[in-house]
Amino acid sequence: MGILLFFMRLSIQISKTKVQISKRVHLFFLLCSLLFANAAFAQDNHAAAIPAPPIPLEMTFGNNRVQFIGVLNRPVSSDGKLSYFNLSTGMVDYSNTASETELVIVNNLTYALFGNIRATAGAEIHYKLGLVPQVGLQYFKANRTWLFLLNPNINLQPSKAISTIGIVEFKPAISKDLAFYSKAQILHVASLSEGTHARSALMLRAGITKGNFTVGLGANFDYYGPMKIEKYNVGLFTRLAL
Numbered sequence: 001m002g003i004l005l006f007f008m009r010l011s012i013q014i015s016k017t018k019v020q021i022s023k024r025v026h027l028f029f030l031l032c033s034l035l036f037a038n039a040a041f042a043q044d045n046h047a048a049a050i051p052a053p054p055i056p057l058e059m060t061f062g063n064n065r066v067q068f069i070g071v072l073n074r075p076v077s078s079d080g081k082l083s084y085f086n087l088s089t090g091m092v093d094y095s096n097t098a099s100e101t102e103l104v105i106v107n108n109l110t111y112a113l114f115g116n117i118r119a120t121a122g123a124e125i126h127y128k129l130g131l132v133p134q135v136g137l138q139y140f141k142a143n144r145t146w147l148f149l150l151n152p153n154i155n156l157q158p159s160k161a162i163s164t165i166g167i168v169e170f171k172p173a174i175s176k177d178l179a180f181y182s183k184a185q186i187l188h189v190a191s192l193s194e195g196t197h198a199r200s201a202l203m204l205r206a207g208i209t210k211g212n213f214t215v216g217l218g219a220n221f222d223y224y225g226p227m228k229i230e231k232y233n234v235g236l237f238t239r240l241a242l
Contacts, residue, residue, distance in 0.1 A: 055070070056242075057240050062234055073085050084107075089103070119138075147171075178208060181209045202220070203218070
């Protein structure tokens with residue numbers, strides 16, 4: 001709980017800084033995530049191949065709105081080089097207000113280049129922008145305790161932008177039947193044509209897992225447009241790993 005409150009205060013402070021400082025902090029976080037991922041998985045270099053991660057479906061019932069998140073990352077070819085990646089996010093308030101309803105579906109094919117780096121190409125279906133073609137890179141690695149995903153993209157339409165998704169999960173075992181679950185997920189979209197902030201978000205989760213089911217506390221901080229208009233959502237989340 002203390003960790004969650006710390007990140008909530010940190011996010012509010014960051015939202016008040018200038019755009020240039022925010023971008024530097026964002027890039028620093030991404031670089032640190034990659035370095036930390038290599039260190040976290042170094043001990044597993046000689047371990048047996050780990051099966052594909054489960055499909056997590058998550059619902060957050062916050063004080064302002066309900067959010068759904070689903071992630072799918074699955075091989076398409078027999079050699080595992082070609083894969084399909086999907087990240088679906090939806091939000092709606094309790095009055096079902098049309099202007100407060102959001103739905104974004106990222107669909108990408110990924111191809112293994114070297115190590116855990118993959119080339120990506122596909123499209124995002126956006127509730128306001130429509131169809132957004134994109135190309136980029138993806139870093140993904142997971143084991144029983146850690147999961148890292150970093151996916152920077154260049155959005156080609158309707159206007160060029162840099163979009164980055166990052167997910168870090170830490171889920172150590174507490175006992176034979178229970179595990180601690182935590183997640184930090186970021187989104188950052190910057191317009192290349194205007195050089196301004198378009199969209200960003202920080203999502204935090206902390207809870208307890210038993211079997212395939214997780215329950216705990218969640219906090220979302222969403223920022224919109226060049227002025228970084230803030231919307232927050234704090235409440236209970238549930239997660240089912242299929």
